Amino acid sequence: MQRCGMRGLVFAGLVLLAGVVLTPDARAQTAAERGKYLVMVAGCTDCHTPGHFLGNPDMTKYLGGSNVGFFIPDLGTFYGPNLTPDPETGLGKWTDDQVIHALQTGERPDGRVLAPTMPWRAYAGMKRSDVADIVAFLRSLTPVRNKVPGPFGPSEKATSFVFKILPPGG
Template structure:
């Protein structure tokens, strides 16, 4: 009898622990994914200056990354603002960019965006991520650039300096 009660207790705990994930809406799942994928770590104003502006999460960064030989790139606005963000992108456009690094206009995202890893998202998770980004409050925030390797940037950027 003890074995049956213990087994029921364990199985009940396993089943109950799965309920929150099952009960999540697709948008809640997307918000969770944005959090664990640390999208705000690059795409939120002020983050690289040590003062992330959480009143404008995912609205893009005013500080870019220099990729040797490619140029300087600024993490874009991921909110659904029609002019400065993803407002004109469909959920499928977002999924394609996150998974393959290809924008709707055919341009390739720079490899600092970890689309190689995000290419392993399940269909359900990719859809949830896109749905969440489309559900956010639009924030108008035009980020600088991008700037080619021979262009002069107009905003701060991070670079790698090799020791000499």
């Protein structure tokens, strides 16, 4: 009787422990996993993966830079650059803080403010921890060597596909 009671107690204890230990574990997500989810819902893939806007995204160059740029009158043509950790053509040489800063203020390390097509004003409202998770995911990507064209000045000819904003009657 007493042994049975002890067993019951031990069993109840184990169930409780499993609940405490396993429940958070089962839901745990690494920073990079959460970042992947945020990248998906924030639509980063669309503007930063070649072929996406042509209906045929090249997943071997996932987030490796777009081949479709955006033309904005008086500003120029801008292609979503390579976000993979490649040091020459991607974000490999940027520190995490520089990427976070660009996403929250639109300012690149060289001081240039990103064209409005890059929706940093929307991303500026994200919690810093969310932005850090996005950066953790970008850091986990396989580096892709791909330099996007441009940016081109307003009167320069673009060398790849372009979305154009035209003035009325244009």
